[in-house]
Amino acid sequence: MPAPAFPRAKLHVVTGKGGTGKTTVAASLALALASQGKDVLLCEVEGRQGIARLFDVEPLPYEERRIAVGLEAGDEHPGTVYGLHIEPEAALLEYLAMYYRLGRAGRALDRFGVIEFATTLAPGVRDVLLTGKVFEAAKKGRRGRDSRLYDAVVLDAPPTGRIARFLGVNSELAGLAKMGPIKSQADSVMSLFRSERTAIHLVTVLEEMPVQETADGIAELREAGLPVGGVVVNLARPRDLDEADLKAAREGTLDRAAVTADLETAGLSIDDGLVTGLLTEAHDHAVRRALEDHQREIVSELGVPTYELPRLAAGADLGGLYELAALLEQQGLA
Amino acid sequence: MTKAGTKSTKASSRDRGRARVGPLAAARSPAAVLDVDALLDDPGTGIIVCCGSGGVGKTTTAAALALRAAERGRQVVVLTIDPARRLAQSMGIDQLDNTPRPVSGVGGGTRKKSGSLAAMMLDMKRTFDEVVESQASPEKARQILTNPFYIALSSSFAGTQEYMAMEKLGQLHADAQREGTYDLIVVDTPPSRSALDFLDAPERLSRFLDGRFVRLLLAPTKGPARLMSAGVGLVTGAVTKLIGAQVLRDMQTFVAAFDTLFGGFRQRAQKTFELLQADKTAFLVVAAPEPDALREAAYFVERLNEDRMPLAGLIVNRASPAPEGALSADEAMAASVRLAQERPESVTAGLLRLHADRARLVERETGLRARFAAAHPSVPTAVVPALAGDVHDLAGLRQVGALLADG
Numbered sequence: 017m018p019a020p021a022f023p024r025a026k027l028h029v030v031t032g033k034g035g036t037g038k039t040t041v042a043a044s045l046a047l048a049l050a051s052q053g054k055d056v057l058l059c060e061v062e063g064r065q066g067i068a069r070l071f072d073v074e075p076l077p078y079e080e081r082r083i084a085v086g087l088e089a090g091d092e093h094p095g096t097v098y099g100l101h102i103e104p105e106a107a108l109l110e111y112l113a114m115y116y117r118l119g120r121a122g123r124a125l126d127r128f129g130v131i132e133f134a135t136t137l138a139p140g141v142r143d144v145l146l147t148g149k150v151f152e153a154a155k156k157g158r159r160g161r162d163s164r165l166y167d168a169v170v171l172d173a174p175p176t177g178r179i180a181r182f183l184g185v186n187s188e189l190a191g192l193a194k195m196g197p198i199k200s201q202a203d204s205v206m207s208l209f210r211s212e213r214t215a216i217h218l219v220t221v222l223e224e225m226p227v228q229e230t231a232d233g234i235a236e237l238r239e240a241g242l243p244v245g246g247v248v249v250n251l252a253r254p255r256d257l258d259e260a261d262l263k264a265a266r267e268g269t270l271d272r273a274a275v276t277a278d279l280e281t282a283g284l285s286i287d288d289g290l291v292t293g294l295l296t297e298a299h300d301h302a303v304r305r306a307l308e309d310h311q312r313e314i315v316s317e318l319g320v321p322t323y324e325l326p327r328l329a330a331g332a333d334l335g336g337l338y339e340l341a342a343l344l345e346q347q348g349l350a
Numbered sequence: 351m352t353k354a355g356t357k358s359t360k361a362s363s364r365d366r367g368r369a370r371v372g373p374l375a376a377a378r379s380p381a382a383v384l385d386v387d388a389l390l391d392d393p394g395t396g397i398i399v400c401c402g403s404g405g406v407g408k409t410t411t412a413a414a415l416a417l418r419a420a421e422r423g424r425q426v427v428v429l430t431i432d433p434a435r436r437l438a439q440s441m442g443i444d445q446l447d448n449t450p451r452p453v454s455g456v457g458g459g460t461r462k463k464s465g466s467l468a469a470m471m472l473d474m475k476r477t478f479d480e481v482v483e484s485q486a487s488p489e490k491a492r493q494i495l496t497n498p499f500y501i502a503l504s505s506s507f508a509g510t511q512e513y514m515a516m517e518k519l520g521q522l523h524a525d526a527q528r529e530g531t532y533d534l535i536v537v538d539t540p541p542s543r544s545a546l547d548f549l550d551a552p553e554r555l556s557r558f559l560d561g562r563f564v565r566l567l568l569a570p571t572k573g574p575a576r577l578m579s580a581g582v583g584l585v586t587g588a589v590t591k592l593i594g595a596q597v598l599r600d601m602q603t604f605v606a607a608f609d610t611l612f613g614g615f616r617q618r619a620q621k622t623f624e625l626l627q628a629d630k631t632a633f634l635v636v637a638a639p640e641p642d643a644l645r646e647a648a649y650f651v652e653r654l655n656e657d658r659m660p661l662a663g664l665i666v667n668r669a670s671p672a673p674e675g676a677l678s679a680d681e682a683m684a685a686s687v688r689l690a691q692e693r694p695e696s697v698t699a700g701l702l703r704l705h706a707d708r709a710r711l712v713e714r715e716t717g718l719r720a721r722f723a724a725a726h727p728s729v730p731t732a733v734v735p736a737l738a739g740d741v742h743d744l745a746g747l748r749q750v751g752a753l754l755a756d757g
Contacts, residue, residue, distance in 0.1 A: 035405025035638060066642065175404060177432070224740040225434045254707050256700040270697060278698035282685035284677070293674030294701045300671070301704050303738045329710035331641065 018348035021321050022245055025215035027154045027208065028170045029245075031179040031233065032219030033226040037250045039066040040332045040340065041219045041325065042172040047341035048350035050086025050095040054167035057153050058083070059100045061146040062174060067099045072334055076101035080153075080164060087338060095167065100153065104135040107145040143185040144202075151205040154213075176218060176233040183209050183216070184240045215245030217349070220315065222249060222308040227315060234318055246349055247320055251327040253308060257298070265302035270295055323347045383757040384663035384730035389632060390419040393533065396630035397523065398662070401539045403646040406638045407667040409433050410741050410750060411734075412538040413441065413469070415634075417744060418751030419534050420456050420467035427468040427526070428536040429518055431511070436742035441469045448473040448480075450522070455744050468532070474514040478504040481517060485614045486607075493607045499600040500608075511540040512550075513619075520622040549626075549657065632662035635729075639669050639715035644722050651726055663730035665754065666719060670711040671735045679709035732757040 022028070028045055032038035039060070046058040057080060060067050068075045071083045076099045086094035108131055135142050152158065154169040174182045186202040186209070208214060216237055220230040230247060237244050257265065264270045272291060279286050279294075315322055325343055328336045344350050389395055400412040409430050416428035427450045430443070438444045441453045450468035482500075483491045494500050504510060519537050526532040625631065633654055637647035647664060654661045686702035693699070723731065734753045741750055 033405055034403065035640070035643070064642075069641075224436075224742075228435070254704065256703045256707075257697065261697045261700065264697075274696070275698045275701065278689055278693060278696045279685070281692055282689040282698070282702070284681070284685050287675075290675045290677060293677075294698075294705055296674055297705055297708060298701050300738065307739050329707050329714070331714060 018346075020350055021348050022212075022215040024212045025245065026168055027150070027214045028168065029173045029179070029183065029214065029216040030170065030219060030248075031173045031176050031216065032248075032250075033176050033229045036219045036221050036226055037332070038175070038219040039064075039070060039172050040337070041217070041248050041250055041344075042170050043067060043070050044325070044337050044340035044344055045217070045350055046097045046168075046170040047084060047086055047337055048344045049168045049170070050084070050097045051089055051341060051345060052086070052095070052350065053089075053092045054086075054095040055164070056095060056097045057100055057164075057166045057169045058097055058172065059102055059150055059153065059169065060172040061102045061150070062172070063101075063103065065101065066172065067101070070332065070334070070337060071097075071099065073099070078103050078106040084334075087342070098164070098166070102146055102149045104142045104145045105131055107149045108135055108141075111145065111148060143182050147183065147186060147205055147209075148201065151208055154208065155204075173216075176229050179216070179233060180236040180240045180242065183237075183242055187240075210241050210243065212243060214243050216242055217245040217248055219248045219250050221251045222253075222311040222315070224307075224311065227311045230315070231318060234320065244320055247315055247318060247322045248344075248349070249312065249315060249322060249324040252324050253301070253305060253327060255305075257302070257305075261298075262302045262305055265295075265298040266306060268295075268299060270298060321349075323349045382728075382730040384665070384732040386415070386418075386732055386755045386757065387422070389662055390415065390422055390424065390534075394630055395632050396534060397519070397625070397628075397632065398534070398536045399519075399539065399626070399631065399633045400537065400636050400665075401633060401650060402636035403643050406636050406643050408636045409538045410437065410747070411634070411636050411665060411667065411754070412536050413437065414741075414747040414750035414754060416467055416469070416534075416536040417453075417456065417747045418755065419536070420453075420465040421748075421751075423465040424534045425466050425532045426534045426536060427470070427522060427532045428538070429470055429472060429515070429522065430538045431472050431515060431540045433471060433538075434740070434742065436740075437747075438471060440743040443469045443471045445471075448476045448518075453744075472511070472515055472518055474511045475505050477514040477518050477521075478510065481615075481618070482611070485611045490607055494604065494611075497600060497604045497607065499604040503604075515540055516622045516626075517618065520618060520625060523625060549653070549659075626659055627657070629660060631660050633659055634662055634665055636665045636667055639666050639718055641718060644718055648722060648725060651729055661729065663732065664722070664726075666731060666733045668736040669715055669733045670708060672712050673705055673708045677705060677709070679706040679713065682706035682709065 028042075028049075030038050030042035030045060032041070042060075043058060046056045049056045058067055060076075065075045067083070073081070073083050076083075078101060080098045080100045082096055083099040084097045086097070088094050109126075135145065150169065150171050153166065158165060173179055184206075186205040218230045218233055220226040234244050234247075261270070272295065275294065276286055276291050279290065284290070323344060324347070325340050328339070330336065332340065341350075389398075398412075398415060400408045400415070402408050409432065412428055412430060413433070416426045420426040429450075430438070433441075433443070435444065442451055443453075448470065450470040453467040453469050456465065456467045479495060482494050485491075486494060515537065519535065522532070522535050526535065626633075635647045635650050635654075637643040644666075651661060651664070682702045683706045686699045686706065689696060689702065690699040719731070719733070723729075732754055734750065737746070737749065737753075739746075741747060
């Protein structure tokens with residue numbers, strides 16, 4: 017197995033365009049890290065409970081819950097994956113309690129609708145709270161009631177189109193607030209996010225729009241000084257035909273007689289529909305594969321390490337996640 | 351799902367395993383098929399809203415519906431939120447200018463009436479600015495537009511995009527009514543965290559503008575300080591501590607300047623909500639044949655019903671095309687393994703594996719759709735098979751439109 021590509025990364029941020037499967041990739045990465053004996057916290061911030069569904073556990077509260085263990089590898093003891101569903105309201109109250117000891121004022125804030133205002137309407141506050149909590153979970157020498165120390169934190173982050181703004185929100189904040197606790201907190205969050213202890217991975221599928229968005233996302237992250245990790249190509253089509261056969265399938269020159277003879281050998285009862293059907297499917301597949309290959313080339317020119325996961329015909333359930341985790345490990349992402 | 355196998359002509363001993371892969375069987379029964387053309391042709395359809403979770407092809411669907419309607423004789427405008435660059439270019443709206451632009455190359459000579467298509471891309475900040483300008487005196491408008499808090503709110507507040515999409519819809523509708531420019535408006539909705547945000551955003555914003563917190567911000571600028579209760583003092587103190595005095599002052603100025611506009615905003619939000627509930631509006635929920643997207647779609651369908659929004663149907667995008675023939679996935683896999691042993695060089699084993707893969711995908715998607723249909727039997731559904739490539743020109747949109755109409 018290759019050495020992990022991001023050995024110093026403690027915080028893995030996983031983003032991607034909607035529908036590319038970023039939650040699945042984040043979960044697989046967490047499992048892969050756990051299979052190397054690490055204790056991992058897998059966080060989600062979009063309120064979708066995607067982690068609970070993937071791991072087939074009860075909806076996650078705003079509390080770190082044990083959700084899975086990594087695969088046993090050799091004599092090393094596998095680590096555990098914990099899940100955390102970060103809600104901005106709870107994060108704000110926790111934050112207030114932790115830093116300000118507001119007491120009565122905290123309750124008054126809630127009564128006056130300030131909490132709702134802050135978490136739904138005030139520009140950027142929501143993202144500040146979410147990133148703040150991720151930072152808190154990932155930082156060294158974490159203190160407080162039942163706080164576990166994790167070897168790695170994996171964040172199922174907002175989609176590619178919003179990721180630079182999401183992670184960069186603290187630098188805006190640090191610019192706005194000239195001093196005080198907000199300023200220093202914002203500064204330390206940004207210094208973690210900008211360091212090599214963070215790796216931001218982008219998930220894509222091999223289609224034009226997501227690949228374009230990935231390229232744009234990488235450019236945006238770089239411009240914001242945020243560390244780009246790898247690109248994970250997800251949902252890749254099976255590669256059951258070699259180049260020459262693909263070409264023949266595309267051009268419609270596969271040998272019909274030979275295929276018919278093969279099907280007979282395999283003991284199938286043949287009719288015209290079956291052979292025609294298989295050849296048509298092969299043609300469709302070959303056309304799509306050609307488009308995929310073109311996009312794969314574009315991805316390979318992005319100048320970042322790339323990883324590839326297959327589409328699982330049965331969907332990604334818990335068993336599928338372990339399969340994908342093993343593939344990520346083999347390819348050296350974890 | 352029981353009527354599959356019509357194409358099966360082979361030995362009956364294998365039929366048991368085949369019942370499941372009838373093409374589109376689940377979409378035809380129990381759920382009704384969505385008749386897209388009837389919807390587009392109905393002069394009573396004045397607004398079509400395409401909604402659904404991110405990445406399911408809402409924008410493409412909206413554009414394809416708009417083009418098809420135009421080519422069937424309607425005067426259409428389509429409001430897109432964040433179209434792919436090349437698609438936007440092909441419609442001539444690659445620049446954000448917040449005004450509908452005519453799309454050239456729209457055909458449609460077959461009908462008596464000739465249709466037209468205009469398209470625009472939403473500029474949320476500009477839309478917000480325009481609302482402020484139309485509601486406030488020039489001097490007050492300037493005050494608001496230069497306020498740092500307003501600038502942040504109008505360009506990044508979670509929900510502004512949703513709110514402004516609905517605002518723009520209201521504007522387009524009012525203009526169209528007044529000037530008779532369009533008889534059909536097709537709206538794409540923003541890729542929000544939750545597909546419902548655009549329904550909630552106006553309500554949330556007006557609740558905020560109406561809320562105690564705002565009145566509290568206003569209090570110091572309005573009344574004598576001694577009227578402030580202890581609670582108010584506590585809160586402003588806490589807020590100041592959190593965000594700093596400068597930000598609080600910005601907010602206060604903003605809220606004070608905005609005060610007179612609140613009524614107008616609330617009224618507009620209310621009107622848009624009523625417009626969405628009107629009979630001439632049709633909601634189309636767009637989903638991909640994936641558990642998450644369909645779950646979101648189900649939630650949306652329920653929510654629309656609750657809010658008495660007129661739901662026209664569900665569009666399942668990017669469905670895997672049903673495999674031809676009746677060979678099941680298991681049979682294909684077994685045959686592939688046998689063949690790979692006997693003729694390792696042969697391409698046919700690969701073909702069989704591809705077939706098995708596709709049959710499994712289709713089976714899974716059919717199951718997911720059937721589950722949705724079982725829970726929501728009254729929702730007419732159209733299934734759109736996946737295209738090989740991305741759509742980035744009118745020809746592609748036309749093709750999607752035809753597939754939509756095929757249901």
